[in-house]
Amino acid sequence: MFDPIEKLKEFIRHPSVSADPAFKEGMKGAQNFVADLLSSIGFDVEVVKTDLHPIILATRGANPSWPHVIIYGHYDVQPADPINLWKTPAFEPEIRGKRLYGRGSADNKGPLMTHIAAVARVLERRPDLPLRITFMIEGEEEMGSPSFPKFLEKYSDRLKEADFVFLSDTGIPAPDQIVITCGLRGLVLCDVVVTGPKSDLHSGLHGGVLRNPIQAVTELCASLHLPDGRVAIKGFYDDVMLVEEWEREQIRKLGTDQEKYREFLGIPAFYTPPGFTPFEATRVLPTLEFNGIGGGYQGEGTKTVIPSKAFVKISCRLVANQKPEKIRELLYAAIRERMPKDVTYEIIDQHAGTPYVVVPPDRANTPKDQSPVLARAFRAADKSIAEVFGKAPLYLREGGSVPIIADIKRVTGLDSVMMGLFLPEDNLHAPNESFNLDVMKRGMEASEKILEAVAQG
C-alpha cells in the first residue's frame, strides 16, 4: 500500500493548470500519474481523448450483479497567480503543522487522493470485495468542463450501468462537520439590449420627445421583483420543490449567525423573501439577479447625452424541479410583454444549467423509487461519517451551480453522493491553498467504510 501523503505530494508536483497551454507538460504528467497509480492498485485504465484534456476512466470488478460506484474527481488545478503571494512555491508541496500546502492540494488532488487511497486500502484488505468501481477523472473542471457533456453522451451506456456517483469536491464549515451536498441551483442567463434613437442624441435638443433606452431598461428591471423580494413573473415559482421541515432543521443545525453574515456582506439589512431565513433562501429559493447594466456616459463629470442603447445582463438561479427551458420562456414572455412599443430590443440567450437535487433516504420527500444502492450509500455515509468524525453529516442544498452533477443526472440518470472535504480556510483558487491532513485521514477512513458497506449489500 502506497503512502497517501507522499503520493499526494507527487501529484501536486505536476503543475496541471488546464486553462494555460504553457502547462501542457504538467497536465500530461498529472494524467500519467493518476493512470499509473490506478493501474498499480489493479484498475483497468482507459485514457479517453477529448477535444482538449483527456478523461481517465478506470474500472475494477466485472461481475454485473455487484453494486457499482463511479468515483468522480479532476486532475487539473487553477492557475497559481499571483505567485508572489505564496509563502512556498505553489507546485512544491510542503507540510506545515496539520496542513499540506500547494496548488490543488484541496481542489481537487487531496480529496481525490483520499478516495484513491481508501479504495487501495479496502482492496488490499479485501481483494475480492464484491463492488464494481469506476474512476472518472477529468482534466477540464477548472475551465468549466467543456468536453464533459460530450463524453457523457458517448459513454452513457457504460456509465448508466452504475448505481451512483461518489465524489468530494464541495465544502464543509469545520473539520469535524461533514456536509453532504444534496442540491445545486441551476441557471438561466440572458442579455437584454434596448435601442432608442439610432444614434446618441443631445439631451437638450431632443430630450422630452422619446423614451431614453436607459429608462426602458430600468423600467423593465424594476418590474421584475415584488417589493418583498420575490420575483414578479407569473408562474416563476410554480414548480419549486417544497421545503420540508427536515431540511430547515439541517440548515439550523449549521448554526450560522445571521448578524455575522450581514456584517460579512456589509449590507444595512437583508432583503429576503418572506418565510425564509437568509441561509434557507440561498439554498432553496430561485432568484432573478442583474449581473451587469450599462448605457450612455460612464466617465467622471457629465455628458448630456441620450444614448442610443442600454443593456442589462439577467441571471436566474433555479432550484429543484424548475426547468431552465420553462423559466427562460416565462422570463422572455415577461420582457416582451413589458417592453414599451417606442423602443426596439433584442434578447440574447446565454447559457443555462439544470438545477440538481437528491433527497437522502428516510425523509418525508424521498422519492418512492429511489435506488436501493443509492439509499444504502447514503445510510453508510451517515453512519461512517458519524463514527469517524464524531458528528453526523449535515444534508444541505447549496446556492451555487455545478453543471456536471446535473449533466450526469440528465444523461445517465445517476445521483451523486457529494461528501464535502474542504474548509473555508483551505484557500481554494487563491494563494497558499492547503489541505487539512486530519480531514484527509478521516475522509479516507469514512470512504473506506462507505465503499465496504455499499459492497456488503
Add this chain to the structure above:
Amino acid sequence: MFDPIEKLKEFIRHPSVSADPAFKEGMKGAQNFVADLLSSIGFDVEVVKTDLHPIILATRGANPSWPHVIIYGHYDVQPADPINLWKTPAFEPEIRGKRLYGRGSADNKGPLMTHIAAVARVLERRPDLPLRITFMIEGEEEMGSPSFPKFLEKYSDRLKEADFVFLSDTGIPAPDQIVITCGLRGLVLCDVVVTGPKSDLHSGLHGGVLRNPIQAVTELCASLHLPDGRVAIKGFYDDVMLVEEWEREQIRKLGTDQEKYREFLGIPAFYTPPGFTPFEATRVLPTLEFNGIGGGYQGEGTKTVIPSKAFVKISCRLVANQKPEKIRELLYAAIRERMPKDVTYEIIDQHAGTPYVVVPPDRANTPKDQSPVLARAFRAADKSIAEVFGKAPLYLREGGSVPIIADIKRVTGLDSVMMGLFLPEDNLHAPNESFNLDVMKRGMEASEKILEAVAQG
C-alpha cells in the same frame, strides 16, 4: 470701409482653438485681429485678462442718455479634427459657390463679422449715431466659458448700464427664415451611486438574501417618470411658465414634419407628455433624463456576480421660471424618500444652469415692465428682418442650454436678442464648416437697420 469677406478670411486664418494650448499663437492672433479691427472703426478697446483667454471689451458713444447695446461674440473656435476630412485646409478660408469654408466661419467668426461690419457701415454713414455700443467678445466659448461668470461679476456695474444684448450664435432652419431665440433650457445634474454589499459577490452563494444595487438603481429610475412621460416628482412642474397660443403658433409656422423627425431620430414612436407636440415638448417642457448607467459586468458573455456598486447619471432640463436650486431639492428629496433602507447611497452634485426666457413685446405674456429699448430692438428686428429676408422672423425657445445668456441675465439683468444666422448645413463643430455669404450679406443689412432703429428712439 473694409471688405467684410476679406476681413472674415483674415480672421479665419488665425487658428484660434481655445481648448488646445498648441494654438496659443492663433488665439493671440485672433484676439489682436479683433482688437485692431474695432480700434480701426473708432472703438476704445480694452483687453480684459482672465485666468485663460482675454475678453475684448470695446466701446463707442459716451453720452449716458443714448440707448446702449452690448454685442456679444466669441473669437475662439472648435478644434478642426478630424483634419483629413476637410476638402480644403480648415484655417485656409476658401469661397466655393455661395459659401465661405473654414473652421469658425459660421461659429462664430462669420456672424460676429456680420455685426462688426454692420456697425462699421452705419457709423461710416452716421458718425454721430446716438447709440452706445459695447462689443463683448470672449475667447473661451468653445470650452464652456469658464472665465465668463467671474468677468460678469467684476464688470457688472458697467454692463448694467446697457439696455440689452444683441448676438448671433444660434441657428435658423432656412436661409430666408430667421429665428429669434427667446428661451433656453436650464440644467440640474447629479450622479447617484448605490452600494449594496461591500464587495462583489457570487450570485449563487449569496443571491436571494440582499438587494442588488442594480435593482435599487433601476427601481429608483423607474419611479421617476409617469407612464405618460411626465416626470413623477411632486412639485416638478409647479413653476413652469404656461405656454401661450402665440408660441404654439410660432412653432407650427416652423412647419417641421413629425414623421420626418421620427425617422431622423430612428424611433418606432414618440413618447411625449400629453398635450404637447414633439416640437413643443423640447422647447417648453422640462425633462428628467438618464445620461448614463453602469454597474457589474459589462463585457461579452456572462459573469454571475452581484456587484457592490451601481450608478446612474441624471439630468433635468428646466424651462422658464423653474429654479435649479428648487428642482435639485425636489429631485434629491424624491431619491432619499424612494431609496430602500437595505442599501447605502451617495448623491453627487454636478453643475446646474438657470433656464432663460425673454418674451417679445406685444404678446399675451410680455412682462409689463419690459425695457422700452429692448421692446424697440425686438420691433426693429421684426421689421428689418421681414424687409431684408422677405419673411418675418420666428420667435422660438430652444431645448438646449447656453449658460452665458442666463448668466448675463442673472448678473446684469439684461435680456438678449438672439438673431440666428447659421444653417444646419453649415457643419458647426464638424469638418468643412462653412458660412452662407448670402445670409451674411442680408444679416449685415438687418443688423444695420436694427441698430439705427434702436438709436432713433
